[in-house]
Amino acid sequence: MLAPVIDEDGAPFWEYAARGELRIQACAAPECGEPRFPPRPCCPRCQSFDSRWLRMSGRGRIWSFVIPHPPLLPDYAAQAPYNAVLVELVDAPQIRLAGNVVAAPDAALNSVDPARLRIGAAVRVAFTEIDGVSVPRWLLERS
Amino acid sequence: MPGLKDATAIVGIGQTPFAKQLTDSEKTLACRAILAALDDAGIAPSEVDAFASYTMEETDEVEVAKTIGAGDVTFFSKVGYGGGGSCATVGHLAAAVATGQASVGVAWRSRKRGSGPRPWKNTAVQLPTPGQWTRPFGLLRPSDEIGMLARRYMHEYGATRDHLFNVALACRNRANQNPAAIMYERPLTREMYMTARWISEPLCLFDNCLETDGALACVIVSAERARDCRQRPVYVHSAAQGLPAQHHGMVNYWNDDPLTGPAWTAARQLWKQADFGPQDVDVAQIYDAFTPLIPLSLEGYGFCGRGEGGAFTEGGALEIGGRLPVNTGGGGLSEAYVHGFNLINEGVKQLRGTSTAQVPDASTCLVTAGEGVPTSAILLRA
Numbered sequence: 001m002l003a004p005v006i007d008e009d010g011a012p013f014w015e016y017a018a019r020g021e022l023r024i025q026a027c028a029a030p031e032c033g034e035p036r037f038p039p040r041p042c043c044p045r046c047q048s049f050d051s052r053w054l055r056m057s058g059r060g061r062i063w064s065f066v067i068p069h070p071p072l073l074p075d076y077a078a079q080a081p082y083n084a085v086l087v088e089l090v091d092a093p094q095i096r097l098a099g100n101v102v103a104a105p106d107a108a109l110n111s112v113d114p115a116r117l118r119i120g121a122a123v124r125v126a127f128t129e130i131d132g133v134s135v136p137r138w139l140l141e142r143s
Numbered sequence: 144m145p146g147l148k149d150a151t152a153i154v155g156i157g158q159t160p161f162a163k164q165l166t167d168s169e170k171t172l173a174c175r176a177i178l179a180a181l182d183d184a185g186i187a188p189s190e191v192d193a194f195a196s197y198t199m200e201e202t203d204e205v206e207v208a209k210t211i212g213a214g215d216v217t218f219f220s221k222v223g224y225g226g227g228g229s230c231a232t233v234g235h236l237a238a239a240v241a242t243g244q245a246s247v248g249v250a251w252r253s254r255k256r257g258s259g260p261r262p263w264k265n266t267a268v269q270l271p272t273p274g275q276w277t278r279p280f281g282l283l284r285p286s287d288e289i290g291m292l293a294r295r296y297m298h299e300y301g302a303t304r305d306h307l308f309n310v311a312l313a314c315r316n317r318a319n320q321n322p323a324a325i326m327y328e329r330p331l332t333r334e335m336y337m338t339a340r341w342i343s344e345p346l347c348l349f350d351n352c353l354e355t356d357g358a359l360a361c362v363i364v365s366a367e368r369a370r371d372c373r374q375r376p377v378y379v380h381s382a383a384q385g386l387p388a389q390h391h392g393m394v395n396y397w398n399d400d401p402l403t404g405p406a407w408t409a410a411r412q413l414w415k416q417a418d419f420g421p422q423d424v425d426v427a428q429i430y431d432a433f434t435p436l437i438p439l440s441l442e443g444y445g446f447c448g449r450g451e452g453g454a455f456t457e458g459g460a461l462e463i464g465g466r467l468p469v470n471t472g473g474g475g476l477s478e479a480y481v482h483g484f485n486l487i488n489e490g491v492k493q494l495r496g497t498s499t500a501q502v503p504d505a506s507t508c509l510v511t512a513g514e515g516v517p518t519s520a521i522l523l524r525a
Binding site for chain 1: 275276277278279280282283284292341344346391397398
């Protein structure tokens with residue numbers, strides 16, 4: 001499995017993830033507060049370089065999904081067909097995190113029947129580890 | 144200030160054979176295509192003083208210039224974002240020639256994508272920013288990334304797999320008329336499409352472009368010089384690039400409206416400069432790495448309204464004789480996938496009247512680069 005190749009701007013996301021917290025960067029300037037993703041050095045709305053990391057509720061809805069089939073990298077081919085989803089966060093709807101809907105936090109990428117996936121389905125975040133990095137996974141709210 | 148409009152023309156085109164595997168190196172293929180284009184134009188290699196290609200092109204100007212025997216080169220440019228750069232190579236050369244920075248420009252693309260490596264298999268190099276947010280979750284290939292937008296598009300607007308099939312079929316039908324196309328003798332049926340193996344649901348095998356070895360090139364000079372060349376000039380009427388506000392490339396998932404991409408931005412600039420509009424386009428060559436890029440581009444370039452791109456493909460609209468014949472050489476889906484450069488040369492063939500699937504009396508052609516990445520487009524006229 002590919003662990004995230006973490007850059008300076010994204011590092012806080014993964015540090016919070018390691019504590020089981022889903023946090024999103026937002027502008028810290030008074031009267032702005034715009035959330036942004038992927039993380040970057042300054043706010044595209046007000047150009048402030050001050051930012052903070054807002055804790056999200058971890059609830060979201062499936063915005064779209066694909067079911068990849070081979071050819072794929074070996075670790076992914078071994079689980080194919082699996083799902084990859086974009087989750088629109090309830091707390092910040094224009095931010096859509098890529099992830100996987102799984103039956104349990106540590107379950108395989110193909111642990112949920114694709115027939116159960118629908119655009120709009122409610123999901124909530126959980127975390128698992130890939131090569132020592134804590135990454136988000138998504139659980140269907142109605143299982 | 145002198146403008147770009149009709150100030151320059153494409154006067155030569157060249158290409159190598161297309162195949163899953165060619166024995167020549169990318170450098171050799173590049174030089175063969177470039178020399179063929181110069182020969183087509185009737186211009187000596189020693190007169191070439193400008194080059195443009197893609198940042199993903201691995202044959203550089205130094206190697207190409209010294210190999211073909213170019214003279215002193217005073218303009219060279221490489222455009223980024225994979226297939227999004229195709230038309231910009233022509234646009235940059237047109238701007239250079241129109242402003243007196245050079246007089247004979249060569250644009251080219253040479254690629255052994257058929258027999259060479261698939262870029263997405265490289266795990267050592269990730270696109271620095273978006274990669275950490277998508278690749279660990281198994282969005283590994285362009286097909287996965289575009290498939291995500293495709294499913295959302297189908298959900299929002301009622302586009303169907305039959306609409307995507309219409310795109311694949313139109314390209315295949317044109318390839319069946321084009322002896323140079325990889326899919327020349329291989330017809331496509333609806334049953335083949337609907338039962339094909341998946342690559343990334345909702346995209347099947349036939350929604351994905353070919354993997355091809357080959358090279359193409361074209362030659363750009365001033366309109367004045369063009370009148371003395373061997374071939375009928377094809378004028379660069381308008382050229383544009385497009386990087387929309389808050390766009391994220393092929394993983395355009397983090398803005399208010401991910402389904403309006405770079406095509407919309409390029410289109411606004413393109414039409415602003417032009418003497419005619421979408422309704423006056425006789426034939427279009429629309430970048431087709433994946434079938435859903437065509438309905439999205441049809442919307443972006445103004446051939447139909449928002450969400451109408453799927454329905455636009457109905458009733459043979461994309462076929463010869465339809466509302467807008469597209470990809471008349473077979474496109475990336477069925478002629479060859481050389482990062483869209485074959486679409487440029489096919490546009491030139493249409494306006495010369497020499498296409499293997501000629502649109503009668505075609506005098507205007509839109510050529511686009513990849514939607515879904517920072518893109519470019521040109522309007523050509525006879």
